[in-house]
Amino acid sequence: xxxIEPRFRGLFLSxxxxxxxxxxxxxxxxxxxxxxxxxxxxxxxxxxxVLGAGAVAYFISTFVAGYxxxxxxxxxxxxxxxxxxxxxxAFFATTPNxxxxxxxxxxxxxxxxxxxxGLNATILRMDDRxxxxxxxxxxxxxxxxxxxxxFAVGMLMLSGLDWAFVYRGMAGIFVALAALMGFAALxxxxxxxxxxxxxxxxxxxxxxxxLSFFALFLYLGVELGVSNWVAEYFVVVFAYPxxxxxxxxxxxxxxxxxGRFGVPLLDRGASPEAALVGLSALATAAIxxxxxxxxxxxxxxxxxxxxxxxxxAGLGCSIYxxxxxxxxxxxxxxxxxxxxxxxxxGGGIGSFVFPFLMSSIAQDWGIRAGFAxxxxxxxxxxxxxxxxxxxVSKRRRDLTLE
Numbered sequence: 001x002x003x004i005e006p007r008f009r010g011l012f013l014s015x016x017x018x019x020x021x022x023x024x025x026x027x028x029x030x031x032x033x034x035x036x037x038x039x040x041x042x043x044x045x046x047x048x049x050v051l052g053a054g055a056v057a058y059f060i061s062t063f064v065a066g067y068x069x070x071x072x073x074x075x076x077x078x079x080x081x082x083x084x085x086x087x088x089x090a091f092f093a094t095t096p097n098x099x100x101x102x103x104x105x106x107x108x109x110x111x112x113x114x115x116x117x118g119l120n121a122t123i124l125r126m127d128d129r130x131x132x133x134x135x136x137x138x139x140x141x142x143x144x145x146x147x148x149x150x151f152a153v154g155m156l157m158l159s160g161l162d163w164a165f166v167y168r169g170m171a172g173i174f175v176a177l178a179a180l181m182g183f184a185a186l187x188x189x190x191x192x193x194x195x196x197x198x199x200x201x202x203x204x205x206x207x208x209x210x211l212s213f214f215a216l217f218l219y220l221g222v223e224l225g226v227s228n229w230v231a232e233y234f235v236v237v238f239a240y241p242x243x244x245x246x247x248x249x250x251x252x253x254x255x256x257x258x259g260r261f262g263v264p265l266l267d268r269g270a271s272p273e274a275a276l277v278g279l280s281a282l283a284t285a286a287i288x289x290x291x292x293x294x295x296x297x298x299x300x301x302x303x304x305x306x307x308x309x310x311x312x313a314g315l316g317c318s319i320y321x322x323x324x325x326x327x328x329x330x331x332x333x334x335x336x337x338x339x340x341x342x343x344x345x346g347g348g349i350g351s352f353v354f355p356f357l358m359s360s361i362a363q364d365w366g367i368r369a370g371f372a373x374x375x376x377x378x379x380x381x382x383x384x385x386x387x388x389x390x391x392v393s394k395r396r397r398d399l400t401l402e
Contacts, residue, residue: 004134008126012134014184015119016141018078018177022115023145024170025085025108027253029054030228031150031246032093034235035163038242040096044367048359051228052352053102054109059348061113066341074118074186081114082178089171093164117344121337124329125187133264135322140260143318146227146253154246203339208331208395211388212324212339213346218381219320221350222374225358226287227252229371230310236367237294238303248310255311259318273389276323280382283316288375294368320385321347327392 004012029036029051037047061081068077088107095101119138127134149166157163203209231248234240240248263275290309296302325340332339354373362370 005126008187011122011184011186012126012138014177014180015122016138018115018181019119019138019141020145020148021170021173021177022112022119023142023253024149025089025112025145025174026142026224027146027227027249028149028153028166028170029105030224031153031231031249032163032166033228033232034242034245035157036093037232040098042096042098044359044363044370046098048356048363050098050102050105051359052356054105054112055224055348055352055354057106057109058113058116059345059352061110062117062341062344062348064341065114065117066338066344068114069118069121069337069341073188074122075181075184077114078118078181079178081111081118082174082181083111084108085111085115086171086174086178087111089167089174092167113344113348117337117341120325120340120344122186124325124336124340127326127329135326136260136264136319139319139322140257140264143253143257143260143314147250147257150231150246150249150253154244154250157243157246203332203335203342206331208328208388208391209339209342211384211391212328212343215324215381215384215388216321216343216347217350218377218384219317219324219350220347221354222283222287222378222381223317223321224351225354225374226310226313229358229362229367233294233367233371234303234306237371238298238306240303248307251307252310252314255314255316256318257314259315260322263319271393272319272323272326273393275319276327277382277386277389279316279318280320280385281316283313283320284375284378284382286310286313286316287378291368291372291375294371320381324385324388327388331392331395 033047036042037044042050065077065081068080084107088104088111092101092104092108120135123134123138149170153163153166156166227249230252231245234248235242235245259279286309290306290313293302293306293309324343328339328343329336354377357373358370360370361373
């Protein structure tokens with residue numbers, strides 16, 4: 001079975017490159033967080049507000065983008081989103097002023113939500129068999145960007161160059177990819193008339209519709225929360241060198257990369273629902289153990305074990321988002337853009353709520369207690385995805401019997 005149809009291969013490479021840079025933009029602030037806190041003299045609460053502004057804008061954008069893709073198409077939605085990202089990255093961290101950076105973070109978040117929904121909807125239309133393999137590969141691109149970005153920041157900091165330069169460089173690359181997407185031919189979106197009678201009422205009546213929302217609500221909060229705070233967590237708890245801490249974000253995303261490329265390439269017909277639940281349970285265990293490790297005496301062994309757990313946490317998280325998106329597409333084939341947008345909105349809300357919760361708890365109780373919230377909510381995301389997997393499996397059996 002061909003992984004990518006020949007007619008879509010050129011388009012997939014363009015989408016892959018854009019999603020990789022999107023991944024970098026989602027993790028770069030977390031990678032530079034120790035430097036931002038030190039150079040701008042922000043406390044945890046201020047950092048949480050700046051991160052939260054981007055997350056609020058992201059979840060608003062994902063909800064709106066589902067309708068924009070539906071009525072405008074993917075390309076105009078993606079190009080508008082890229083314009084907002086470029087505007088935000090061009091000026092973010094040029095001043096220590098929290099208000100200015102909050103606005104710029106919001107601009108970036110608005111653009112990220114549009115890119116997320118636009119590209120996911122495009123991939124679902126390319127994968128008409130709903131195998132999930134293309135979606136996993138696409139989100140492997142996200143992991144590539146999430147690894148390269150923090151690694152580049154770490155190299156900049158170790159070389160003594162201005163760490164904020166990476167934001168301006170990313171803005172320039174986004175401009176180039178926007179020009180490339182302007183010439184790309186994207187698969188068309190099904191029009192309202194072709195949707196039979198799969199109405200908003202039927203969508204909202206389905207448990208899968210709401211479970212996908214809550215699954216990504218919990219998952220994005222955990223994924224981006226760990227990514228944004230793990231560098232600071234290791235610096236404070238394990239006395240890890242600040243200049244090398246950005247590499248830890250890359251380690252987490254290296255685990256995601258291994259899973260997102262490994263699962264679709266090694267998959268030989270296994271149930272995506274079973275893989276989703278199994279790897280989610282691995283992420284839950286790894287995050288919980290990393291949290292507990294923070295309460296032990298610091299030594300070289302605890303640091304090494306912590307890094308190993310961080311990699312396993314990334315591996316466990318690897319297929320969660322793309323698999324949930326694929327299951328949503330399979331459940332609602334005639335309303336994919338709306339269903340995908342709603343599920344992504346759940347992720348956006350999670351990425352908004354969790355930074356505020358984490359920063360508030362860390363401010364009052366310390367970063368160990370703040371990081372413990374991710375262990376609790378990781379368990380929640382596994383329970384929700386198990387429920388969703390059971391519903392989708394039953395749906396597949398029912399369709400087979402018909």
